[in-house]
Amino acid sequence: MERMRKIKRQLSLTLTRDRAGGGGRTQSDTNNQEVASHSDSEVSLHSSGGLNGRPSSSLQTLLQSYRKPRLGRSLSSYLNHANRLEIVHEDVKMSSDGESDAASSSDDVQSPVRVRLRNKKVSTEDINKRLSLPADIRLPDDYLEKFNLIGPSLFEQPISRQLRRVSLSEIGFGKLETYVKLDKLGEGTYATVYKGRSKLTENLVALKEIRLEHEEGAPCTAIREVSLLKDLKHANIVTLHDIIHTQKSLTLVFEYLDKDLKQYLDDCGNTIHVHNVKLFLFQLLRGLSYCHRRKVLHRDLKPQNLLINERGELKLADFGLARAKSIPTKTYSNEVVTLWYRPPDILLGSTDYSTHIDMWGVGCIFYEMATGRPLFPGSTVEEELHFIFKLLGTPSEHTWPGICSNDEFVAYKYPQYRADTLSHHTPRLSIEGVDLLSKFLKFEGRKRISADDALQHYYFKVFGSRVMSLPDTASIFSLPGIHLEKETLRKTTEPANSPNRRRTFFLHHQGLGSSELT
Amino acid sequence: MEAPSSHLSARGAPRWLLSGRRSSSSAGTECDTGRDMKTHFRVCRFIMEIGVKLGMRSVPVATACVLYHRFFERVNLAEYEPYLVAMSCVYLAGKVEEQHIRTRDIINVSHRYFNSGGAPLECDKEFWDLRDSVVQCEILILRQLSFQVSFEHPHKYLLHYMLSAKSLVNRHAWSRTPVTETSWALLRDCYHGSMCIRHSAQHIAIAMLYLALNSYGVELPVGEKPWWQVLCDDVTKEDIDAVITELLQLYDMEAKCI
Known part of the structure; x- marks a missing residue:
């Protein structure tokens, strides 16, 4: 009992916090300069402390005596006094x-x-x-x-780690002058995207320049995108090569891919070779399966966010709305996926997001690749749901348990449609393809096929078993026998390269709920 | 490029922010770490208090504290104003955890924290400079942490473990004792020190539940394995003890800090 009282008293730490910080409030004017001491060189200098916990204390005091102003020049002289060359x-x-x-x-x-x-x-x-x-x-x-x-x-x-970072900097990483800006690819509220070339590799890159003068600081989509992409290394996910900080902007350097899936569709007159449809879907699922294994949801899948290069490699891009998923009980803000690719449970107000939120969008994209038309091109939530129910049938308590107690669904008062036969709408898809498509398009999230299971579907049988054992960073085109079929190029009436349509994927820095940038 | 932190200069910081900083000519080392710990303790309490006033949920507050500790794990406390860093950590945590908080609110609440009962902050140059500093410092933190700003917290594990423990205990015994509230409060207190970044989320969660259960004498049925190993297979009694010892050290420090 005595022990319990003691613990309780200690807990008052949390409860009686209103008097907190009394000691910390003593003000002192003498330390004004202290606050002023921030500079780039100091950042780097002190980060050396993270090496093995902290540098040895003597070293630390030594370093402290060499403050910012003379840092660059005085270091070598300081070194002559230091015996421990390795650390120094x-x-x-x-x-x-x-x-x-x-x-x-x-x-x-x-x-x-x-x-x-x-x-x-x-x-x-x-x-x-x-x-x-x-x-x-x-x-x-x-x-x-x-x-x-x-x-x-x-x-x-x-x-x-530090040494590597510095060495990289000497080579030219992290410096703006390492990259040559070429054409502007697009512009959004927070970001401008340029095509560029790296002087180091002579490779093309995409430079996504995020302006920081905005009063809200770094856009949260950018923070999330960078923090996620740094950990995602996969052949079907766009690579973040470099981050460049300057006073006014943050530039993300991505690998450059020729076009997005939307453009690809346009350029081949909306009829992608059926073999290539299969290749693209497989790669999309491969990338997604990797994300989902890492508990990362993309949350914003659409053709504009899938980039394709000349070899036919497809990569997921724009993780601005993605975030690390922790436990399924957690709910996220309601508005995240572009309407056309948004699943019905989310449209009807569910905030219980999990990996299956992405799988509905995969189905929609699969259909769009196979037919050349978007599957459910609704412009409002009501219209979007209407399109969905017209094709898949208006849900009943039998086809979607619990739906009749969903107030929003009841309020819309949809007519009773009967489910249409999917294969009537997808003449170019094989029976296996239609079967897989139907498994993506399930009303209830938990009934949708997972990315992992979809990869095992017999629709992909032709690729053989070796694709399943590829290392994460290997492209499927590294296997003999897997190659892109030539598309029959058809001229469409509208110019395919109009800059306004280019790369919408890069420009989503308006925050949540504003992703309808199509 | 200019130094990105030129805004973090003293001209931008009001007097209340320049609180209790020790002089730059710090000599001792043992004494230093002790003093640093106390400063971190106070600043984390500041984070939690303004977190409550700003209506932040538990996890964003925890993220703010982890950001703070990770930042000072890499840099020297003498070089940065910890309360400014703390304000930016709160701001950044709001973005990371999708509970966006406005800089204006953070500044006003911080002002109130340091001047309770005083006049509200004028919307003058000082205010705008301070807001710039908070935003600039956020970039500084992002750079220092190389954008690694999403963390796994013990909260979800504690919830799971608690539900499992509850199902093993006599219903009345459970409802008589505030094990839930206690372990949650203990967990929050962990964030006062850098222990929250030195132990795995699972281990902290187990240790909190362990301490709460033991404090109230609630016993779980004995099986082949101790209950904590059933819930989390890589935790040992030593791990639990290590976490608890560090937490008790924080409680000891409380007495010295207030």
């Missing part, structure tokens, strides 16, 4: 800002560590291997020279 080495490298901006570019920082210079020359391949860079990267000549100066000793010890 890493801290020095941190003085060139780890990840970004142009001004603090590190070229003028002299590397003070010239010890143990060996005869071994450092080649580009060595460095690429060391930093896990793409094999096609072209390192600047002076960078290679610098590495040879530092000496191969660098290659003998495990590389630290």
Whole structure:
């Protein structure tokens, strides 16, 4: 009993918080400068503390005595006094800002560590291997020279995260001048997207420039997109190559893909080769299965968010509305998926989101690829549901248990439609295809087929069993026998490349509920 | 590029924000970490209090605290104004957890926290500078944490474990004792220190339930394995003890901080 009382008293910590912070309120004017000390170079300097918890205390005090103003120049002199070259080495490298901006570019920082210079020359391949860079990267000549100066000793010890980051920065990652802006692809409220070229790889990239002068700071869609994409590495998910911070903007560097599925449809006169439909659907499901395994929902699937390159590789893009899903009991804000691809349970007010929210959209996209027409092109919730019920039949307590107690459904008073036969609408689909389509288009979320199960469906039998054991980052086109069929190009009346239609996927930074940008 | 944090300068910060900072010439180390812990304790209490006043749910408040601890895990406390960082953490947590909170509200509530009973904050240059600072500091946090800002919290696990435990215990014994409320309160208190980022979500949840059950003498039926291992197979008694010890240290510190 005494013990319980003690615990209770301790708990009062939480309850009697109204007097909190008394001690912390003492104001002191002497410390004004303290607050002022933020700068890029400091960010990088102090992040070295995260290396192994904290740097040794003596080192820390040493570093503190070298404050911001003289940092760049004084480091090498400071180094001469330090005995522990290995540790210091890493801290020095941190003085060139780890990840970004142009001004603090590190070229003028002299590397003070010239010890143990060996005869071994450092080649580009060595460095690429060391930093896990793409094999096609072209390192600047002076960078290679610098590495040879530092000496191969660098290659003998495990590389630290900080060191890698700095090395990447010296190569040119995180710097705006590494990328050449080409055409503008589109513009939205928060973001502008440019086609660009990386000077490092000569590859095309998509530069998504997010303006920060907006009073609300970094848009939450951008924060979510970056935090998710950093963890998603898959052949069917768009790769985020680099992030560039500047004073006024945040630029995300994505891999460049030629077109989105909407354009692809337009360019082939809305008739995609049936074999390619299968290839695209399989890749869509592969990417989605990977996301769902990681408990990430996309929440905004539509043809504009699926990018396709010349090889026929399809990749999921625009994770601005996606987020890490934790437990299914959690509810999210109601308005997230573009109306045409939004499942009926969500349209009727369900906030119990789970992976099946994405599977309805897969069905709609599958239909659109097979027929060239959107399946349910409603412009209001009521019309959207009307389209759905006209094809699949108005639900009853029998076909959708619990539906009759849904107030919204009852209030709409839909006529009693009977379910139409799906195959009448999809003449180009095989029986297997129609069967799979019907499994996506289930009223109740939990009855929809999962991405994983859909991959096993016999519609995909022709791909053989080896596609199922591919590593995550391998493209299905790496397997012999799998290739894209040539599309018969048909000229449509409207110009296919009108800039307004391009890349709507990049521009969704208006926040929730405003995703109808089609 | 200019330093992104030029807005974080003293000219933008009102006097109430420059509270109780120690001088820059910090010497000792042992003493330092103790003092840092106390500062973090107070600032986290500040986060929780303004969180309540802003109507934030438990998980966004927890996210704000984790952001705060992860930030100061990487940087030196002497270099940054912790209360400003805390305000930005609250702001960022709102975005991450989809409970968006306006900077204006955060600033007003923080002002009230430091000047209870005082005049409301004028909407003058100081206010706008401060708002810029909060927004700039948010970018700084994002950069420091390399955009890794979504975390797994013990809350959902605690809920699951609690439901399982409840089904094993005599219904009356359960309703007589406030195990639920206690473990929830204990969990909230964990966020006062960096222990919340040093233990796994499951382990913290188990330890909170363990402590609450033991405090009220509620016993779970004995089986082949101890109950905590049934609920979470990788947790050991040592893990539980480690979490509880750290929590009790936080309670000890409470006395010294107020």
